Amino acid sequence: MYDNVLVPTDGSDVSEKAVEHAIHQAKQDGGKLHVLHTVDADTLPSSVSSISVDDEFKEMGEDIVEGVVKQAESEGVEAEGTVISGSSAEQIVKYADEHDIDLIVMGTHGRTGIGRVISGSVTEHVVRSATVPVLVIHIEDPADADDD
Structure with missing residues (x-):
């Protein structure tokens, strides 16, 4: 059913948790897992937005992606990973469009109240913008439990 499954990860x-679900789905359907990490320099304070910091975030992202690819392959799932720069939500949707993704699996902290307003929601933007199904793995953020 899903030949290409995308899991954005940080x-x-x-x-x-989203990775676990994405690997399971790809394995179940005999599909390929696409692992994506985005580096969004615009989310950093301007005082620390330098080339060296960006390079460090890319290296960290490459390590994260490599770990997920190895995890998927150890479970018999074909996988490839990519680290790209730019707005996370926009890059996820763009990647999905350009790589014939059939399903996006991503997590959300389940923030409510002021926590959600301050942090915004990459997941919400992807859900609203993607042209393919988005499976959202919800995990309640204990710090926001009092915001309800």
């Missing part, structure tokens, strides 16, 4: 706990 190495967080919620991303790891």
Whole structure:
């Protein structure tokens, strides 16, 4: 059913849960897993937005992606990884369009109240913009439990 499954990851706990689901789905369908990490320099304070910091974030992203690719391959799933720069939500949707992705699997912290307003939601933007199904793995953020 899903020949190409995309999982954006930042190495967080919620991303790891999404990775588990994405690997399972790709394995179940005999599909290929695409692992994507975005480096968005615009989210950094301008005082630290330098080339060396960007390079460090790219290296960290490459390590994260490589780990997920190895995890998928160890479970018998074909996988490829990519690290790109730019707005996370926009790059996820663009990647999905350009690589014939059939399903995007991504996590959300389940922030509510002020936590959601401050952090925004990459996942929400992807859900609204993607032209393919998006499976959202929801994990409640304990720090936001009082915001309900």
